[in-house]
Amino acid sequence: MNSDARRTTTRRTTARRAAAALVAGVLLLAGCSTPAKEQSSVGSGSPSPDASTGGSAGGSGAPAGFEEFYGQSLEWSGCEDGFECATASAPLSWHDADAGSIELALVRSRAQGRDRDKVGSLLVNPGGPGASGTDFVRSAVGTFGEPVKESFDIVGFDPRGVGESTAVRCFDDARKDESLSKDFGTDDAGLAAMADEAEAWGEACAESTGELLGQVDTQSAARDMDLMRAVLGDEKLNYLGYSYGTQLGATYAGLFPDRAGRLVLDGAIDTSLSADDISKGQAVGFENALRAYVTDCQGGPDCPLTGSVDDGMRQVRAVLDQAYERPYPTSDPNRDVTQTLAFYGVAVTLYDEASWPLLTQALDEAINEGKGDVLLYLADFYNDRNADGSFATNSSEGFRAVNCLDDRGTTDVDEMRANAAEIEDVAPTMGRFFAYGGVTCADWPYPEAEQEFDLHAKGAPPIVVVGTTNDPATPYVWAEGLADTLETATLVTYEGEGHTAYGRSNDCVAKAVEGYLVDGTVPEDGLTC
Known part of the structure; x- marks a missing residue:
């Protein structure tokens, strides 16, 4: 078992696109020598000005000392495939305006409709923590409904x-490749080895990253979103967040309820759950x-799992157990499939039922x-590992760094053993x-961030929470919990499999989401699609 496996599962939010990429990749793999991966309305503020440098319509509200950041102008330039790119400057620390600055990368797909029909900017986040929102826009904008794109x-x-x-x-x-492949036991020796590896991560991150490592908590990222709202020229923040992006959005609403739009x-x-609750819920x-x-596999042809559903579950567990005892060989003589890699390979296919054949x-x-x-x-796909051993993203680093600042869970061994048994x-x-x-x-080098936002987001306009009934990564009960926690939330339920709903489910969900984003029509609370 790899200690980085827990709470792995908010990374893959674009499930349908992930499934398509997996299918294409495995088909290519199979061709080689390698064997075959609508009730009331609310307003959202004024539109963004049509200017290549952004605007100042939303520039008010800067915290004392941070006016220069809020007053900056974005310089948009054309980048690949018709998108526009820009870089914003943000403070390294939102508690010390003199601590220096960092850069935030942005990618924009311009509204396709008439200017008079434009609502403003829609900030989007695909999850993680550690997932790239710029990559998300490039790959996912086509799955958004036409009303949103217009x-x-x-x-x-x-x-x-x-x-x-x-x-x-x-x-x-x-070294990263080695670490993401490691298995650890759960006896005293195994936990000691796991702790040594975790300490090595912390030391390497601190040495290579510097003070930023202590400033990547979710609250700081939410404050960055308010900065982006301002420099994009919006009075209110309109936002679509998936998976971990829902935590980021709820945090924003708790920090800035009066600036929240749709x-x-x-x-x-x-957001009311602890890290330990999250781990159990995801399991x-x-x-x-x-x-x-x-169940689906055994109902069709060519399923390798025999007997009852319980028998099939035990057979999957046997595959994972064997990977720990005797890692599976592959066509690459330098790489075997450890238990950790086998888990990643299984888990990534559960984000969308389209991946089940893989x-x-x-x-x-x-x-x-x-x-x-x-x-x-499949494990390499999950970890963003390229065929040459390089990594396409730093999602693993971001995931670990953000989680360790937000909520690290119990570190008491006896409590961890009791939690593990449960x-x-x-x-x-x-x-x-x-x-x-x-x-x-x-032993992370920086302490947890202190909570500074209102969990209930009192005073915010209606917030639409969407949950999928058999979502593996963010279980449906969490959507119910967040909707109960947020004072003004309304819950939309998608009855189905897989992670997230908008862009991969059905017209009922699409109409509910788009009706709210575009027209401000709040879905009926409890709507089931």
Whole structure:
């Protein structure tokens, strides 16, 4: 087991596109020598000015000492495929205006409709923490409905510490690859080795990143969003956040309720939960998603899982257990599939039911051929690892750094063992990979950030929370919890499989989300799609 496996699961938010990429990649893999991965309305503020440098319409509200940041003008320039790119300057620390500055990368897809129909900017975040919002806009804008694309400048950003923004850096690629493949036991020796590896991460991140490492918490990123609102020229922030992006959006609403516009939070994280609660909830979510997959697999042809659904679940667990005892060989003589990699390979396919056939292919290869090529491909896809051993993103670094500042969970070994027993009891197949997460951050070089926002976001306009009933990464009960926590939330339910709903589910969800974003029509609370 790898300590970085727990709370892995908010990374993959563009599930349908991930599934398509996995299918394409595995088809290519198979062709090579490698075996075959609408009731009331609310206003949202004034439109953004049509100017290449942004505008000052939303420039008011700068905290004392940060006026220069709020008053900056963005210089947009054309980048690939018709998008526009810009860089914003943000303070290194939102508690010390003199601490220096960092850069935030932005990508914009301009509104396609008439100027008079333009609502403003729509800031979007795909999740993580650690996922790139600029990449998200480039790949995902096509899945947004036409009303959204016509009415909004859709703006993606890489949060502080992530991607093309001033980024967290830790290990080199070879060392990172080694770490993401490691297994650890859960006896005293195994936990000690896990702690040593976590300490090595912290030391490498601190050495390579510097003071930024202590400033990448979610509250700081939410304050960056208010800065972006201002320099984009919007009086109110219109926002679509997926997965971890819902935590970011809820934090913004708690910090700036009077500046919140139309916020949609899809694949919700319940911000009232602790890190340990999150780990247990995700374990159950992935267990349920895997059970749904096994049921579907056994109902069709060529399924390698035999007997009852419970039998099939035990067979998946046996694959994971074998990977720990005897890692699966692959066509690359230098790479075997460890248990950690096998878990990633299984987990990534559960984000969308369109990926389930790839899991069948991977399990069939492991069970009937004793090989792990497809599992390895899937794990590499999950970790953003390129074929040459380099990594396309710093999502693993960002994920760890943000979580360790937000909430690191218990670090008491006895409590972790008790939590692990509870998790494995409710999730006997997948639960082990969500336990002992407190080891990851126990010796992190910077302390947790103190909570400075109102969990209930009192005074904010209506906030639309969307939940999917069998979402593995952000279980549906979290959407219910966030909707209960936020004072003005309304809940939309998608009855289905997979992670998040808008852009990958049905017209009912699309109409609810788009009706609110574009027209301000609040969906009926409790709407089920």
